[in-house]
Amino acid sequence: xxxxxxxxxxxxxxxPVRAFRDHHGLSLRDLAERAGISLSYLSEIEHGRKPESVxxxxxxxxxxxxxxxxxxxx
Numbered sequence: 001x002x003x004x005x006x007x008x009x010x011x012x013x014x015x016p017v018r019a020f021r022d023h024h025g026l027s028l029r030d031l032a033e034r035a036g037i038s039l040s041y042l043s044e045i046e047h048g049r050k051p052e053s054v055x056x057x058x059x060x061x062x063x064x065x066x067x068x069x070x071x072x073x074x
């Protein structure tokens with residue numbers, strides 16, 4: 001069921017970070033802590049209000065147990 005959720009979020013154009021986070025069942029707080037970034041910054045990334053750096057996306061990908069390519073390119 002979680003894979004279906006990930007696919008649906010992609011189709012609905014959710015930010016890939018949110019789609020992966022939801023797929024892994026993590027809260028914003030959990031992922032922010034794992035990635036070492038603030039909760040508010042992660043939320044702004046997911047809502048498209050703040051641009052993310054490659055370094056930040058790499059930290060997020062590592063916290064999700066995936067690669068930067070998989071996170072960005074799907």
